[in-house]
Amino acid sequence: MQRLTIELGERSYPILIGPGLIDDSAGFEGAVAARDVLVVTNDVVAPLYLDRLLRSLGGRRVASVRLPDGEQHKTLEMTGRIFDALVQSRMNRDSCVIALGGGVVGDMAGFAAACYQRGVDLVQVPTTLLAQVDSSVGGKTGVNHPGGKNLIGAFHQPRAVVSDTTTLGTLPPREVRAGLAEVIKYGLVADAGFLDWLDANMAALLALEPAALAFAIRRSCEIKAGIVSEDEREHGRRALLNLGHTFGHAVEKAAGYGEWLHGEAVGVGMLLAADLSHRLGWIGIPEVGRVRDMLQRAGLPLAAPAIGAAHALDLMGMDKKVLGGRIRLVLLRRLGEGVVSGDYPAQALQATLATYFGGAT
């Protein structure tokens, strides 16, 4: 088992990574201080892991609630079902919410934990690669609104993250690939050496080779932890973690929530970010090609929906990274160094959008 700590003063918390952790009751004894626990999970994950988790929580008073699976259910209304379960099971201020599942479950359960009685403990038990390398770490919680992704939410740090790497064996390959998009992201914004490692180990990751997975998850969490520790509430540097996300949100919204996986949309979004970075003269054609090649070898889609540049821009306009009407984007100064900038010619953005979404430049 590997152990990292997210350093946030009083709110510091451990991330445990390793095979078989879901059955490790001693690990949960340390990670879950509360005696009363509500486990939030979904219809796909529950049959696989809920009973095993409940066994590992033995000795506590535990209730559980199952939500339907899928990003389209990440809504305020569905969060209401979690509140209902918290009330019905008479959870109080000293209770703990455990999120068992992927990013959707983690975001919703986390938001419910942030708001129930104005904040109760949260422990993340992510069962997807995406959640293990990204959404379970860093304290962002929230739900979607028809007007945009994650428009409603809270910052609420977990007390612990328990990532059992063996759960990835039951993950559909498409979701593994989507998770790899976020792994690639960490290399692109912060660590050229990690990109080299990914180039050499992409096949091993797709084959779910245990040692490769463990290294990729740990390194991803380390990079995210370092950035979040510096900027918990995203006033500055944390925005780097949104590489590909503003473009990606337009992709997801164009297709309708639930059609694209989040990581798939982020993958295409990173390609657009690379393209725009090239138009600004920051990276060359070979670097854009390398990004494309990595995404392709990870089995990720490379084409955005042909909705036209104008509509794409409109969809980006409601994204929450807009600052005073100006769209700030995460771009690449070089491979391994992201930069947040609103300082680019509108024409360059138009050209990138037209290239990928179609329509006049």
Place this chain on the structure above:
Amino acid sequence: MQRLTIELGERSYPILIGPGLIDDSAGFEGAVAARDVLVVTNDVVAPLYLDRLLRSLGGRRVASVRLPDGEQHKTLEMTGRIFDALVQSRMNRDSCVIALGGGVVGDMAGFAAACYQRGVDLVQVPTTLLAQVDSSVGGKTGVNHPGGKNLIGAFHQPRAVVSDTTTLGTLPPREVRAGLAEVIKYGLVADAGFLDWLDANMAALLALEPAALAFAIRRSCEIKAGIVSEDEREHGRRALLNLGHTFGHAVEKAAGYGEWLHGEAVGVGMLLAADLSHRLGWIGIPEVGRVRDMLQRAGLPLAAPAIGAAHALDLMGMDKKVLGGRIRLVLLRRLGEGVVSGDYPAQALQATLATYFGGAT
């Protein structure tokens, strides 16, 4: 105009109190930093004050949303209407939510501001006595759940509170009386001298005598500010502000949300707290009588619904002040000194409940 500051480090904010502030555009220039503003109000307050507030916000891009009036509408679903308005009016992270109205509007608008894009600015413009002396100050926001009051919410401090005392002239007398219950509360938990002042000035307050109102609001905010500054997130001393609330929630739930005004229920709740404090030997019969007399002279109801002690205890059991199954209550060590305690004989609580709610002791 009087000005207080709530001292919370980086999140410190001013409270402005005085006649005519709603028309004081210079005041809002200082209080509202944002250029994009959503005003949240309700159907009763909007015809009275919305246009005047909008004039005072001149130069900004302002949208507004009206909610139905009443505690029964303080729900997660209704908060969704505020999110819809924020999205439709394209508010971003640098926008500000202004709550124009009473405690219900303030709590819901505050909760929406806490969650929209994980937190935007909030300015409170309370138009009821209850909101001016209590709910607009201190950063508690939230909505009700069928299982209990304020079970869903967030701590989110406002950037400023602007209390126009002339708005109390349009307030139904019943709501003035309900607000006075909270004013009396501050005296009971923290300031015996203020109780003497209230004894001498109750008639002036009921007559909305301007100088008396201004003093009562200012002193109430000062007491609350002092307590909140010490304990923002209610880990300890802040719980004193809940005097009468645990009993009061049972009163409100028994009658159904919206039947009792919050302050009315708190008033009866304080009477139960005084009764129990007497049974513990902390205050005498004359002190209980003085509390009853003050509430009566403020025109507040003195009788709880006859639902029986057992049912009342059950309703109190789901209250969020329950700590590990033990009901902690705010009691009176003496008049002017509240104390939070779970250390009382169950029999004494039973006797108090039976006295007020009926049923066997």
